Amino acid sequence: MTDRLSAQIAFLKQADRLKTVERANVLLDQSRPENSAEHSWHLALWALVMAPLAAPDVSIDRVIRMLLLHDLVEIIVGDHPIHLDTDWQAVAEAEERAASQLFGLLPPDQGQEFQALWQEFEGDQTADARFAKILDRCQPLFQVLCADQPQAAHIEIAQDNMDGGRVAYLAQAFPLAFDHAKALLTGATPDTNAFTTRLPFLTEADKLKTVLRASRLMTSDRFENSAEHSWHIMLYAWVLSEHAETDISVARVLRMLLLHDIVEIDAGDHPIHGHVDHAAQAAKEEAAAQRLFDLLPAPQNAAFSDLWHEFEAAESADAVFAKAVDRFQTPIANLETGGGSWVDYDVTYAQIEIRVRPAIETGAPALWRWLQPQLAAYFQTQVAMDA
Template sequence: MTDPHRLDRQMAFLNEADALKGVTRHNVLMDRSRPENVAEHSWHVALWALVLAPDAPQGCDLARAIAMLLIHDIVEIDAGDHSVAVAHDPHEIARKENAAATRLFGLLPPDQGARLHALWQEFEENATPSAVYAKRIDHMQPILQVFLAPEWHEDHPDIAGHTLTEGRARRIAQDWPALDAHTRALMARETPPAGPLTARLAFLAEADRLKSVNRATLALHGARRENSAEHSWHVALYALILAEHAPIPVDTAKVVTMLLLHDLVEIDAGDVPVFGAVDTAAIEAAENAAADRLFGLLGSEGAPLRALWEDFEANQSPEARFAKSLDRFNPPNQNLMAGGGSWVEYKVTREKFDAAVLSKVAAGAPILADWIAPKAHAMIDALSQS
């Protein structure tokens, strides 16, 4: 018998995951404007795994590695982030992270929670080809975030260099010599050789700018505006958790990949609030120009990613319809946690919500529309009477 509260439990986990956006890391954004948070880092490393997939080890399941990276740091909601630059007790960290994993994955339905907990443990144990690839990405991305930046943070090059040569990434020279050589050239302020790896890293460095694109939606129970990178992580996590609710079976990995990519064009075109005034033609032109530039950074390797973005935009395939529905389903859940959130700012009525959001969710995920409708309507009605 299906658990009638299954979706409630899944949403409890996904709403709790919002807290990862408030956990800061030692790394800073490449423009040095602020510290990075763990949610946007999790999005970025998943994107790194996707783009650097030609260098994945034999036997790696790319979809599995990306799923690992989406959840690998979820335990930091309870356990916090631990910089490689600060001495710490690894046994105490492991104890805290295991307790966090038990609590957080325990929010999910038991079967799903057990699968994700096992996936997280697989990443931690670093023994399978998929986990090895995900770990390499997680170790190298912060180092390259330092050395690919236009201007280096005062003390970060020393930390990153030590991590590469003597710390947790020291095996990269043996396991991924091309990436190691490229990184060492950057460290020495030399120009790495041209080639596919250089283009991939240039694209991934440019993607860092998505962390500075703010959205209308609020995060952290209304504490601040969400940015498009952490939104992309969160909605990709939605896909991982909620794929079973698609009206027809979908390729979950394809939905996740679409959502990792779907807002990249906002680096150039900006975010468009769903309840704001919209010039559709101008937005489409700006986003297509952004897609030309951004995916063009990858040369011929950008074509399949561009095709996935276009698939999402066309909203015709089962995966695109479900991904589009998730993209509209995520913000109202955050508004509910924020006591109305952007609904207050835009004076949203039931009619506006149903037309702009609920109908779009229902088009690709009717079960999710039925779940959110009474909750959103009750909140919107209460706001209109206050």
């Protein structure tokens, strides 16, 4: 079991590199290029939000999992903007090799499962894959069209794609989205419908990509943001779900983690080892949850709010495991980066025992048993160096 867990964590460490892959799209505020990890998180959110618009034979939870995985190969092959002249057959072959390499890091049964799901997305033949592809076409399009001051070159690319490029098929496959994009491009008055009433929440969610956390990336000295963290923690939960202490619904855990940090758009991130007025922070987060989820139509706003509150309460089996994984990810990153936020906040091993251990040990004791010797060794080394 230790070797299996080590293989799973080796895959999750490698996945961290997706946060450094830049896309042609930029954030809605135009501040920087979007990266492929936060794009994957945003697409998973699109899937959850647009679920009522999917065909009856679509499994949204499978779509979410596809979208968590769909761009992982870009760690090796990079992103290929659709408006550039590209040998797409060569790209497809390179991506297939990259998928075998990356998913080969996992235990064989998981690796085969993940690669099959990735191939299903690429094949675009099943109902789940078709809906996932539709969303993958929509998000970059509205990333451009919903910006306050979109770049002229990006508007031109969006128009070209709608006129005869990859997005044109949305006119038949997802007409509500296509018609709204057309209205935004032409300045026409948009319709109010099941698509347009959900879009404000999704555009507001883009702001999570600008909320910085205390932890750093494993392969870069920059700070992680809360959107890419949410993507990574969902991947952690999925890969490590077999280590939960009790029976859980992986699908519900993933939905919780998809939403768990959305309130940081208003309330900001507050590191576990920082000095925080917890009552004041809880009040800010509660107000944020109400504002953000109220952007959604009923009954979706209530369902999302209930799921977020369940995570915060950490009483159900699903929430307990979600909290365990949320505590587990940062120590992995800190061990990879020479201490990371522990150095910044002058953290001791005793503080780890108090603030981190209970959540991990309660929800997934196998993860704590794997992690604890490495934590002890790191802090012992730090004490020896300071002596």
